[in-house]
Amino acid sequence: MAIEEEQSILFAERPEWADVTPLAQYENINPVAPIFYTNEYKDAADYFRGIVNAGEMSPRVLELTEKIIRMNPAHYSAWQYRYKTLMALKSPLDVELHLMDEIAVKYLKTYQVWHHRRLIVTQTRNPGPELAFIAKSLQADTKNYHTWSYRQWILAYFNDDELWDAELPFVEEMLENDLRNNSAWHHRFFVVFQAGVRKGDEDRDEVIRRELGFVKQSISVAPNNASAWNYLRGILDHNGTPYSDLQTFVNPYSVPHTLEETAEGVVDLENPLPSKESHLPAVAAIEFMADIYEKEGGDSLMKATELWKSLANEHDTIRKKYWEYRIREACQKVTT
């Protein structure tokens, strides 16, 4: 109660701030898009300009900048000056991070929150607890761009084996909760293919087999998940694997459900079939088959054209112009 009351008292009315000269904001005669500040904000901002002008870096600057940040987390200068002050005072940075844990989750979408955190962790050089913090804040917003970027930065910047160890299980948990979380798929690609070879992953053919197995399984559960198909294409392109290697797997997804699928028979573990409830044919599978046929060339080009036509006129009409463009491009390649 007492603390709350104290916080609501304006700086102008607090004796311990009496030595600071508040500086009002400059506005020329006719400001454009002026903001009608609250008294509380104007008071804090006036004292902040006063502090900055005097070059003061003291513990009370931390109080003042926190107050401003809580009212306006986008206040670039308050963040910048706060960081300078922390450094000048040699403040305990774990205390700062603890405060930031709470502020970050409140203002997940603000650039400055994450930038400040980066600066602090670059100083503490203790990235360990960060991954757990990120996992927690991703629960609040599973696709937050800043949060994922921050995770990728922590991993790449500190590049510590221990940090990488739990990344695949982490991604798998995120995908288990939502198969369509493209940020998680992207993160998987980053971990497996873009960030060097991790211990246990030296056999690259085995890694590719593992990743293909993972994405096929995911597609079989949800055949119309664009994120999984993009991941599949990503693996193949990155490793120079021909799309035709996947023909046996993809083909059943490019046609309506067949009897064969439902018949009890030998289950091909390498090529899981679409789940019974899924909506087929899957647009991405038709597209994939057309890509295989286009690459084959010759007579197969006709088959590709037929598939593109079916996308243009039936299965994916919103992109009619794109599929017709693919037909034109393919034909042009043949004639030239």
Added chain:
Amino acid sequence: MSELLQLPPLTRIGHGTHGKRCLTGLPATQVDVDPSKLALVFYCLGTLDVLDQLDKTRIDEKERWREWIWDQQASGPYGTGFKPSSYMTPEKQSTDAEYSDDNTPAIIVTYTALLSLAILRDDFARLDRPGLLKFLRACQKDDGSFSSEPLGGDSDLRMVYCAFAISSMLDDWSGMDVDRALEFIASCRSYEGGYGQTPFGEAIGGTTYCALASIHLAGKGSSLSAAERQKTIRWLVQNQQEPSGGFRGRTSKDPDACYCFWCGASLSILGDGDLVNESALASFLGSCQFKFGGIAKAPGEHPDPYHTYLSLAALALHPPGEGTQGTSTSWKLHPLDPLLNAKRETANWARLYIPGHKS
């Protein structure tokens, strides 16, 4: 009979009023605009520009806007640029004084300031060109990227784009190391075919636009291989969604009005703007219109100048064509320059006057 898409009218007057209202003043809840106010001013002025409503604006009002923008130009140890607003400038301080380390210009709003002044048909006699080049140099980092301010801040493809756009408008590339910047851009490319905000980032519409526009502003469009180009086009068109007709910014996300511009303009830059389904696009943006003016990111949300301007810019690039009912003249807008993100006449003005008289 083929089904024709029925469009509501584009409520031009309302959208213009939304922009003008924001220029007049903002409520306390929008205090977060302060550190980027000159960007908001650009979206408001851009809205009036593409809607052709500036001719009807009083001359003294336009004069007032121009003066305010010039008032943000500041010089100091890291060169000359524009400050986002005067939120850190104390009263009674002479505006001619050098800026301090705690109140420096910023690169994104320097780009929006130049375009805003071009919209207002300024002659740029007051532009400190050598200072601006120095400022760009001060913002470029070793990895080729640019930081938002000379003394720090985020550095990602948004600032890189602003550096390319400023250099292009100045018709002077001596303020940056173009090759290193291009390397940074390439390192942001993702397996999906789009570009992330930073290296290793997930492909997202906004920074994909920044990457492609930068590459093309520098005349390096041919640096993309045919396969890369094809993959980027694929990812861009995949982002247009059914049934809404709007574009999403990332795979598997919901559509959002601003990505109709970022993805659509990216296709235009690649020379394949006609792959956008314009009538579906118009139908989505039509449904994002707010009944009292302005355009929101999605139907039922509140409008803001950013989404209003970008929606109109998307429509200027991809106007609904034949086969769309209700395409009264209300939907017709002037052509747009996709690389600078301004009405073509405005972009031409910028390219004519910003370089100044070279000696």
